[in-house]
Amino acid sequence: MSFLSTALSPSNREESLRQMAETQFDVLVIGGGVVGAGAALDAASRGLKVALVEARDLASGTSSRSSKLVHGGLRYLKQLNFSLVFEALRERKLILETLCPHLARPVKFIYPLEKTAWDRAYVGTGVGVYDVLGAGRGVPSHLRHLSKKSTLKSFRSGKIGGIKGGIMFYEGQLDDARHTMMISRTAASYDALVATSARVTGFLRDGERVIGAVVKDLESGRDIEVKAKTTVNAAGVWTDDIQHMIGGKGQFRVTASKGVHVIIPRDRIDSDTGLITETEKSLLFIIPCPWSDDFWVIGTTDTPWNLDLAHPAASRSDIDYILDHANRLLEKPLTRDDVVGVYAGLRPLLAGEEDQTSKLSREHAVVSPVPGLVIVAGGKYTTYRVMAKDAVDKAVEQLPGKIGKSITDRVPLIGADGYAALANNQDKLAAEVHLDEPRVKHLLGRYGSLIREIVALIAERPELGDPLEHAPKYLKVEAVYAVSHEGALHLDDILARRTRISVDTWDRGEAVAQEVADLVAPLLGWDAAAVANEVEHYRARVKAEIESQQMPDDQTADAARMGAPEVRVGAESPGERHGVDGAAEGQGKADQGL
Template sequence: MARTCLNSAQREGALAQLQKEKVDLLVVGGGVTGAGIALDAATRGLRVGIVEAQDWAGGTSQWSSKLVHGGLRYLYQFNFALVAEALKERGLLLTRTAPHLVKAQPFLWPLKMPVVERSYSAVGVGMYDMLAQFGGGGHNAVPRQKHYTKEGAKELFPGIRDDALIGAIRFYDARVDDARLVIDLVRTAVGYGALAVSRAQVTGYLKDGSRVVGAHIKDLETGRELQVQADYVINATGVWTERTQDLATADGGLRVLASKGIHIVVPKDRIQGQAGIFLRTEKSVLFIIPWERYWVIGTTDTEWTQDLAHPVTTAADIDYVLEHANSVLANPLTREDIIGTYAGLRPLLQPKTKGEDSSAKVSREHTVAEVTPGLAAIAGGKLTTYRVMAQDAVDFALTQRGGPRALEEHPCITETVPLVGGAGYAAWQTQKERVAADEGWSPQRVQHLLDRYGDELPVIIDLIAENPDLGAPLAAEPAYLRAEVAFAITHEGALHVDDILRKRVRLDYEHRDRGRSALPEIVDIAAPLLGWDETQREAEIRSYSDRVAAEAAAEQTSTDEQAVRARLGVPDLVPMA
């Protein structure tokens, strides 16, 4: 287990190695795409470095709809290949690579017109099921579609408005904790030898003539600067793609637009239903997604031209989501029901390279291109297909370095590589009752831990055995154990309170006060593990509280410009260069 730990000691060791050792591949960007690339390359036997300017999953990958899905709406655009590819990846995640993190999720598609709508919707969902069945990757992972009368649908989802449907179709996709998926990808890559460093920003590239041969990197935690030598570099920085590639050259490269999507979170008892809801809107789709203690509802799709590091939710965004959700909910939601919101940016790939005019449609499909010799960029795609994107990026890099023969010598094997926690998940499921009895926990507690840590559950138990205080639940949110805060630091790379509460113990959007009531207890657990003195403890609490207050102020504004102004009034604890 120690080989897959992300922590401050591992980070220092990786920085030291990167300074003295040339790597085969340097990955810039620690979201789901970059993390997937690092794992793909490491499991092919390459020496890999991966650096991220923020915490892992610091950008798009922490604020998605938290779905692993084929993209049902893409069927209506006749993009069958994209849907089939995504459904295969959904099956792999559900059954083979991350069964502890990815869970089958039923959705109800309300129908409002008899016969015609049911017929074409049934054909669409039927094709969805067929593509999953014949696409491989665990096609039996989810049940097939089922049709309901109005009365049957209301039994499954009592909270739906009587006039919102005349019947419904139930279909399945899957949900995932997006940030935890990224963290586990990085951890798995580290287990196969990758050198991983968060809060390490690329500030320029090393060149031999016109060829990129590495990068200048600034350690944002200490201010140290270093140079990393690499045979090849891949830019996987999402909405930052153009900024990162422009450090090497202003000629050519990928064009990426940023689109903002926001979600609201409401308590579980506020909506009565045993499935999610899938709605087609005038702009895109809206999901009402059940989680254990709350519902996530979204998303929007609006152009973003503001600060890339701080997308924020506005009052107009919230009103849009409430309006569309209330169009089908029997008991309308109000602002007072909302316990959390979050905003993220999607990287939308422009189909032409920089400098070329194009009126073509913006697409979420991905592209890999060489920006300049020695440096490639990958952009587009979506969370579900990260593994395919990673394979394409590493194939491209290998081909550029060694031609087709390099692919034969280093084939992709990630279809069969489980992430940390995944390999023994099914076996530990059979041990729930025993573990509950041994540890004095409820079966629900054990399931919660298994669905977060999989077969690493014994590590949590060992942490508690070494320090029994960690066995107590957090006072502010008893769903989480104190040991989970410790694990976030010792194994999952958390360096600050923000890292813990936004991406590991995610009270930032799960709790009405965004986790502020838990701050003293979390700091008490973190301080000895991270070596914080009283000054640092106070700085962590102040920074988190100020950021939460700024985002709450942003939610009262009506435009992106006003919202960003409110958010930027509070500086980041560890700002990017």
């Protein structure tokens, strides 16, 4: 067992694909979102032989587009779903304290009160129950009822005539894309084989039984057959399409709900805390940005989506909805000119009798519609580990021999070991690596104890310790490391998910694209033409997204977003536009965190 094989480099990917074509696995996982990555880790840490394939990039769908919260879900109390809340709060504690303290942290929130004593009693009771259920579960148990004066002292940008008081409590947060990538790397450390740009085009069958999948390497165009005793499909919003691939034998339906968030500069809202309130359609969050102290993340929407699943588009009406509801609480209104970045994701919801997606279940389901195939769907980001465990438990039922139970509740992700000591000594670390303390704090929050690998790269090439010219919040080494260790194969992978340049720079990363492409070209074997192609594709994506965000509704926004072609040739087939052959996508694996 090679516990040090955590570098998801281009050569590691090639070797993984070679081995996938020659090996029979216990478990093949389709989908590189948080649940798919979690399933690969769960199975590999039980000692099973595991392969994970993803059509695009790790966390390329829903798992990079959540509210960045680790929480129990206040709205579920209103639905009296105490079991789901309790489960999520238990997982919150594990994430913050055991599994990835380097990536997740507590964050303070205020629920502002806009009405009279009845509002305080009604909201206070709900938040109070939530706080009691969450006592000792990863964040301080610190519920406080605030007067109007105390609320506005913390939330200084609050609307003086509209806010009557507040209730203060804690939640957890993390950068979802980096978290999902770290789960995948941890699975690799337990010998799971991981390959992105690997699109499933069909299942291998022995009679009724699924015995693996046909996988197309989108980088080379070659097809391989990956044989496995069981296959776990964690395809999120593509679940119904998977069920069609096996003859329509499904036991539930999944519907997609779109959630949109905007990124706002920190100085536009003067507050010491985040905010949570309820709108007529969803919860509204104003969240301190988990990856940078320079921004707020504001969202979200909760509306049905039946258009392109790969690239859900945010429309002008989505953005206006978010700004209008935020402005209800703000003395100085936000405008569209304040928006630095926008992202949209799809929640895979188990379909029920409700017409409104905001009322559909966030609970998950695991089924085996035919022998050898397990499908997991639904759920919320915070409970990804439980979903993964349940899926692997179902797969294990079909495997011979005695196999151990899940242990992922006590398997920290890479970067967690030694993180606390490094965080306590970041001043000494800063002096050792010749970086300022804020920069070291930034790196520790992204890499944990793996910061030593970052430092080693800078020692070999001191110029990598310089900031990127057009995105100076990030060092050049972070772009290089994204390829050498974190599985990035394309410019979009680096700018949208390994970093957040695509949403936290005013030009959405257009100016830095050439610099980053030139930096990573030697690692990926790109010649001048390939570099130009990557930059062109990235800039086309930025243009299409900006255009879509100026469109009035979903239909026109979707048409505008579809104007940018895929950089991964074959990642989107003509039929996939309408949900055909969606098995390979495996991108959105859990809900937006709501």
